[in-house]
Amino acid sequence: MAALTTDSAKTDPLIRITDLTFIYPGSVKPVLRQLNLDFHQGERVGIMAPNGSGKTTLFYLLMGLLKPDSGTIEIFGKPVRSEKEFENIRKRIGMLFQDSDDQLFSPTVLEDVAFGPLNLGKKPAEAKLIARDTLNQLGLEGFENRVTHKLSGGEKRLVSLATVLAMEPEVLLLDEPSNGLDEETKTRLITHLSDLDLSYMIISHDHDFLYELAQSNYTMKNGQLEPMERMHIHYHSHPHTSHRH
Amino acid sequence: MNITEPFAIGNSGIHLLDPRPRVVIAVLFSTITAVLQQFPPLFLAFALALFLVFRARLNPVIVGKRLTILGLFLTMIWLLVPLTFEGELVTRFWKLNIYLPGIVYSAKITIKSVTILLIFMSLVATMPITTLGHTLHRLRLPEKLVFLLLITYRYLFVIGEEYVRLRTAMKIRGFKSGTNLHSFKTTAYLIGMLFVRASVRAERVNQAMRLRGFNGHFYSLEDFAAYRSSGWFLTFALSLLILILVLEWLL
Incomplete structure (x- = not known):
């Protein structure tokens, strides 16, 4: 145990969750029960678990959108509790929402991508530049003046990713990023995400997607995270004829 | 369901103008039109609105369609007001009395509403909603x-x-x-x-x-310097508005 402590002291986790418990108001059963997690720099973690098991809740707690009933969340080595502390955290952790329509609220793509940088205090010209760079990085050149609600589902997802990346986060929380995407867009998303020099956690039901992107995988049982075997993850219920692994 | 903005994109003289004076003039112009009582200044306002629509090179078919919707309300007014606004009798139609003040009143409402609609079509609808928001x-x-x-x-x-x-x-x-x-x-x-x-x-x-760091503040990316200078437009519009007001006072 002593060895373990010295070992983890070398690389302090980016996120350390200790005994986190959360009960939705009006419910008796906790969604998260004494959940623990150490998440280190450079890690790419997948979380695959049934609906309603508390995956999104975990993300919301990490971002300070929900308040835990007990337990502590330490991010970048400091415990975070108050809204003020979370405001600082949000500049460094980006979260991609399940529904892109929730994320893209500006009329045009450029405005939406520039929204984060402007809030961080960048000048309009600078914010525009960052927004353009981020869009180009994701292969979305020429999307600047497109109207957000007229984008296709796949385009919306990529632009949403751009809005998060434009804030230059160190960690990404991705909530079912491949949901509802066709194979081509999914491949594009996989390419872009694996090229990023970032740590991230992905919630997904998509075996292939996690297989490509996550180094380790968790499932959730009784409100806790449990490691999954790699082999286990890549179990397929459908026959493969079109592609190799 | 769809909201179309058929006039928003264009390259007429009006489209290229700075949106800020356009909105200001549209508000001023329509407020003044709404309170006018005399016919000559009303006709002048109507002519100015027509001129702006012409300058903005709006598709006359779509302009017509939009006016039709207004037409429905105006029809109601023409059916009711001449019968109920009592005053000098013009004629009797079956057992109905048709009054002069009612006709005059309906005519004023018609000119005013059409004029205001045309002003907004030419000056405000000629920018995308986003630009309007930033303006x-x-x-x-x-x-x-x-x-x-x-x-x-x-x-x-x-x-x-x-x-x-x-x-x-x-x-x-x-x-x-x-x-x-x-x-x-x-x-x-x-x-x-x-x-x-x-x-x-x-x-x-x-x-x-x-x-994403939202703290209740609204930051705009709109660069108003990119628009054409609007000096002539402001001078032109303001002097006509003054003329309209002078006419109203003199008559």
């Missing part, structure tokens, strides 16, 4: 109202799509709207569900905005 922000309209306008514009489509989805789901389960309690109840559920969904979505949008 109002620059003109010091409260941030909350600007957000309300822009976010309504953005989510009207989303809520519209939700409505269509719910409607389809009802249809494929055999729902047909009729005049009975079941129909009323179902429609009430549909509307209620739309409100529930809209408020849940509003909550999520708000969360997503907070995660």
